[in-house]
Amino acid sequence: MRKAVLSLLLWTWTGTTYFFVEVVFKTLRGRPETISWTMLALAILLAIPLERCGAELPWSCPLWLQALICGSMISAAELAVGLILNVWLGLGIWDYSSLPGNLWGQICPQFWALWCLLSLPMIVILDWLRYAVEGGEIPHYTIRF
Template sequence: MKNKIYKDLILIATMGAIYMVLEGVWRGWTHISMLVVGGLAAFFIGRLNEYSKFYDKKMWQECLIGTVIILVLEFISGMVLNVWLKLGIWDYSNTWGNLYGQICIPYAVLWFLLVPLNVFVDDYLRYRLFGEKKPQGLLKNYIDLFTGR
């Protein structure tokens, strides 16, 4: 049990750090809270990928489920961090299809397209850090997404 918690915390922190780097490159800055928010989103998607009912799905289905996970976490954390605590980390109020300025359709599309990367990175980290099964490859994830496999 202790090893499982340790492994989960390593994955959350590593995936959160990776997310912070990607967000920093995309937006020009990030916030320390994204270590937790991004890490948890990536971890939950990766955790789902550990169950056969999830990884037996087509990649586009995995992307839909992953996008929902991200949007739920983004909305909840946005309501707490941006609305309740007034930290102003992000604001999609001027973006088409937004909900209370915390989530929006254009970013939902981006999250959808990033899920195959998330799945690969989670699998790769599990392979390199914990000796689990070697991932099939990032390119395969995207080929599967765009070919409907």
């Protein structure tokens, strides 16, 4: 039960942090009207594969590979949620149709790469937060290619 509560707290913290970054970014770009509460719910949902990868992948898995796996899982979740919210329900929360290589306007290679890049520090942060609360093995990483 304690691990489930910790995971829920980490998902909420990660999703809320991302949501606030998104709010600042959209506000600075002069597009505050595109901010939606659904982005907070989506951010928390997308934090799940990120946190679970960090918790479940072995320390011997190179950090760059963890980031690629997390970025891919986040993009898969973004595609599934985007098809439901944007295509099926017509909410139009995001649209990548103008970007090259997009898939149904819901995901694109550019944002996949961004998710992979953002996953790298977040994996480390979440591991250290988990360690601070639970204890156990001190986080350590493999960087080899």
